[in-house]
Amino acid sequence: MATRPFAFVSTLKTPAPPPSSSAHPPPLLRRLQTLTRALASSSSSSSSPQAMASPSPPAKKASVPPSRCPASLFPPFRRVWVGLLLLAWLVLVPIANGTEPMEAVITIDVLRRAGAEVAVASVEPGSVQVAGAWGVKLAADALLSDLADAEFDLISLPVSNLLRSPVASSGGMPGSSNLRDCKLLENMVKQQAGKGKLYAAICAAPAVALGSWESRVQIDGNCVTSRGPGTAMEYSVVLVEQLYGKEKADEVAGPMVMRPQHGVEFSIKEFNSTSWNVGEAHQILVPIANGTEEMEATMIIDILRRAKANVVVASLEETLEVVASRKVKMIADVLFDDALTQQYDLILLPGGLGGSQAYANSDKLIGLIKKQAEANKLYGAICASPAIALEPHGLLKGKKATSFPAMWSKLSDQSECKNRIVVDGNLITSQGPGTSMEFSLAIVEKLFGRERAIELAKTMVFV
Numbered sequence: 114m115a116t117r118p119f120a121f122v123s124t125l126k127t128p129a130p131p132p133s134s135s136a137h138p139p140p141l142l143r144r145l146q147t148l149t150r151a152l153a154s155s156s157s158s159s160s161s162p163q164a165m166a167s168p169s170p171p172a173k174k175a176s177v178p179p180s181r182c183p184a185s186l187f188p189p190f191r192r193v194w195v196g197l198l199l200l201a202w203l204v205l206v207p208i209a210n211g212t213e214p215m216e217a218v219i220t221i222d223v224l225r226r227a228g229a230e231v232a233v234a235s236v237e238p239g240s241v242q243v244a245g246a247w248g249v250k251l252a253a254d255a256l257l258s259d260l261a262d263a264e265f266d267l268i269s270l271p272v273s274n275l276l277r278s279p280v281a282s283s284g285g286m287p288g289s290s291n292l293r294d295c296k297l298l299e300n301m302v303k304q305q306a307g308k309g310k311l312y313a314a315i316c317a318a319p320a321v322a323l324g325s326w327e328s329r330v331q332i333d334g335n336c337v338t339s340r341g342p343g344t345a346m347e348y349s350v351v352l353v354e355q356l357y358g359k360e361k362a363d364e365v366a367g368p369m370v371m372r373p374q375h376g377v378e379f380s381i382k383e384f385n386s387t388s389w390n391v392g393e394a395h396q397i398l399v400p401i402a403n404g405t406e407e408m409e410a411t412m413i414i415d416i417l418r419r420a421k422a423n424v425v426v427a428s429l430e431e432t433l434e435v436v437a438s439r440k441v442k443m444i445a446d447v448l449f450d451d452a453l454t455q456q457y458d459l460i461l462l463p464g465g466l467g468g469s470q471a472y473a474n475s476d477k478l479i480g481l482i483k484k485q486a487e488a489n490k491l492y493g494a495i496c497a498s499p500a501i502a503l504e505p506h507g508l509l510k511g512k513k514a515t516s517f518p519a520m521w522s523k524l525s526d527q528s529e530c531k532n533r534i535v536v537d538g539n540l541i542t543s544q545g546p547g548t549s550m551e552f553s554l555a556i557v558e559k560l561f562g563r564e565r566a567i568e569l570a571k572t573m574v575f576v
Contacts, residue, residue: 213245215408248424261301311335313352316340350371382536384536389559399427404465405463429478457485482503486508494542503542515543
């Protein structure tokens with residue numbers, strides 16, 4: 114994306130890089146060793162087989178300002194230091210029962226795309242699993258108590274009222290009070306602020322302080338705040354810019370297919386318009402697998418449940434827990450075989466290269482979608498899934514569709530692929546993480562009407 118993908122009011126100078134190893138080797142080494150030991154201890158005691166799988170290959174080294182340490186050399190929690198050389202910014206994202214999942218997952222995903230080492234920590238005593246809002250279940254990398262002695266370059270809070278700054282006030286979700294009531298986290302944030310280090314929260318800034326779409330993300334000193342789920346992607350990219358600079362932020366934002374202008378109403382490109390009225394009950398199946406794009410899956414599940422649809426999240430793996438594309442651990446409602454006992458009005462495939470390939474390789478899932486299509490029932494896919502899971506199995510035959518831009522060449526009909534949302538009869542497709550909220554709201558519109566979709570969009574501060 115050539116142009117700046119977001120706008121915000123900023124008074125914060127980019128934080129200084131971590132001190133050089135030659136200047137302060139003992140504290141830096143202690144800091145990194147403490148975090149590494151804590152994460153290793155937590156992983157050995159609570160991780161699933163999927164969580165202990167081999168790390169992905171190192172990401173391609175990004176171009177960052179000379180003053181920055183290269184931060185995309187290793188995947189999260191596998192290696193944060195070599196000798197005394199700091200390789201990545203360290204970020205803490207605490208989660209709790211009731212945490213708004215879109216705000217947490219988008220922040221984690223985007224920062225990891227930038228190369229940050231993101232520690233996802235549960236504030237729930239003795240449990241790495243948390244029950245987020247809207248029934249979305251996540252597993253943290255560690256308990257917050259395991260990281261009590263670690264130092265972070267950034268602490269980012271999803272839906273919290275821990276912050277007390279001129280532009281921050283309380284959020285309104287259960288996860289907010291659960292984070293607020295954690296004294297350990299409160300102390301960590303106070304210490305972070307006292308040291309002049311970067312801290313941030315989303316869903317914690319009042320609308321009166323953020324009066325226009327140009328102020329959807331607000332920066333005041335070393336505190337960054339934003340409005341809600343609908344601003345989470347902008348907020349996360351702003352955090353990338355604060356840590357790494359604008360060039361890196363643009364590099365991260367481009368492949369996500371973010372909206373060119375935030376806060377405006379979404380639109381649908383529709384062909385062969387037909388009613389999606391399926392009655393009072395709306396039974397929707399969302400399969401997930403190792404490698405599923407977590408932002409896309411989370412937004413689909415969260416938003417459709419907000420609309421009162423019954424969404425069943427089914428794991429294609431042998432366990433309920435899957436490790437998504439940016440190592441976020443998602444927990445399904447059921448195993449896929451158990452999901453086959455029900456009938457569905459709509460089947461939706463999130464993207465992610467690994468997840469899309471898993472869908473394509475699942476004979477049971479592809480068979481189910483083929484039956485869905487043959488019965489003229491509803492199905493859809495986003496990002497890599499239209500090209501990898503649907504196209505090779507003939508599920509886009511005679512249909513207008515789109516997909517992740519890098520995969521347009523795999524579509525047999527590319528005539529409408531530049532549209533962010535394409536509906537053709539009983540099929541809906543979309544492009545990527547940055548179109549996921551529009552994709553989900555378009556489904557709400559087709560199932561419940563435009564008024565309901567816009568109402569939800571405003572509630573989430575998307576429009």
